[in-house]
Amino acid sequence: MEFELPDDAQGLLSPAPTDLVPGDEGNVVVSVETYALAVPLAQRTADATAALTSWIVPVVEIRTADGRVGTGISGVHCAPELLCQVIDRYYAPALLGASSEDILGTWKRLYWLPTHWIGRAGVVHMALSMVDIALWDLAAQRAGVPLWRLLGGSADPIETYNTDGGWLSLSVAEVVRDLGSLVDRGWRRVKIKVGSEDWRADAARVRAVRKAVGSDITVMADANQRWDIATAKRILPVLAEVGMDWIEEPVHADDLAGHQRLQAVGTVDVAAGESLYSYHAFASFMAADALRVVQPDVTRLAGVTEWLQVAHQAAGHGLRLVPHAGDMMQVHQHLAGVVLTESPPLLEFIPWTQEVFEHRSVVSDGYAERPQAPGASTAVTPQAREKWQVKGVGMNSHD
Known part of the structure; x- marks a missing residue:
């Protein structure tokens, strides 16, 4: 009806x-x-x-x-x-x-x-x-002008990390192969998915990846909210052992206290944000020291307007600002690097929707070039x- x-x-x-x-x-x-x-x-x-x-x-x-x-x-x-x-x-x-x-x-x-x-x-x-x-x-x-210039960003290329080789649906051997291919194409930062039913499988996965890519490649992990506190605490020492850069959404996205406890007991930075939908939610997580890597997504927050608010909050707390790319980086390639932060800008890259847009992202040796066409690079072919x-x-x- x-x-x-x-x-x-x-x-x-x-x-x-x-x-x-x-x-x-x-x-x-x-x-x-x-x-x-x-x-x-x-x-x-x-x-x-x-x-x-x-x-x-x-x-x-x-x-x-x-x-x-x-x-x-x-x-x-x-x-x-x-x-x-x-x-x-x-x-x-x-x-x-x-x-x-x-x-x-x-x-x-x-x-x-x-x-x-x-x-x-x-x-x-x-x-x-x-x-x-x-x-x-x-x-x-x-x-x-392109949106990044309207917002006051610099023309410098932005480093990216690649998520597209580390999916949980791939076997460990397939992940090692795909990450090796990404490294060969210039990426120095890659992310893998964890959150298996058995945490020991996740531990074996991260150890195998670190052994395969070597110590010079930065590796992050994303549990997609699938662990409870006890499981997360078991695996945190393993993540520290392999030098994991961050653990993303280790527990339920709304569990502020859980994120706070894990950040307090572990040496690996906690990352979160793709499932936080307002600058108020981000402010609560930051105030509680529940994360060290802030991941605002312009498609989950209410657009560029609210994204900028969160970015300034993160900068004011001295936290790393690394957008989650629900837009496959199409808008975020304009937003990264427009806020004054102590750490260099970093972008998540997943190449799934490049053929959709009139102005595709350009990534070379792991760095995204700034778009030059006026607008936000969102026009559809x-x-x-x-x-x-x-x-x-x-x-x-x-x-």
Whole structure:
């Protein structure tokens, strides 16, 4: 059954403000279109929580009266229709007729819609991220510069670490082979997945990887929340023994006290952030010294606006800032290195969606080059839409 809002509820959707600044007419939002792409993976991939054969990219395109199109994206395992429905039914009515230049005002207005009460995290928040990314894309286009330059970043290449060779679905021999290939192609930092049913298998895995790649390669591990405190404490000494750079999401993402206890007893840095959806959540983890590596994801936080807030918080605490790449680095290649931190910027690289975008990421010898085209590098090619668009997901809303 098609969902319809009752007539007396329409006023709750906070229609777009009509008091535009003179001369701003060209920046008025005239249409909001959503859709999703299911991009097939080269091989079935799995971590401790999910097995994937494709990566889904929900998309929003916000068109303004002057003909510009800002594109916002997300990255999900499933249910892209939920993100698109939030935008179509709740955010689009509040965007049409509004100025696309009022990024912070729009963020606040959408955040405090009635959807706030069912979505301070998760689907509603991720949908807001898509809108916010699209507005920043438009802002950089209007300025005629790539987003990183608009935000004050340097032109220096950004070092990346590669996650695509260490999946839990691979045998130890396959992981060793794939990581060796990444090292041969220039990566000096790689990440492996752990979180097996038996922690001893994880211990054997990390030891085998360290022996194979040698001491000069930086290795990180990601448990994807699959350990309990007791298991994590058993394996922490092994991670320290092999010189693991960090352990990511060792326990449930909402277990602040658990992260805090593990960071206090171990010498390996705790990393977290891909499952934290607000700057308030990050602030709590930082204040509790529950992590040393802060991993904000622009697609899980509510866009560039909130990502910058978290990045500044991390910098103020002297913590390492390493984004989680639900966007496959497409937006984060602009965001890394735009905040003053004591440690050099670092990016996660997974090459699953490169063929989707008009402006692909360029990585050489493990370093990402800064994009040069104006915008946020989020524009989707017509060919990608033709090949991978998910039927029945999304709609086009007009002023």
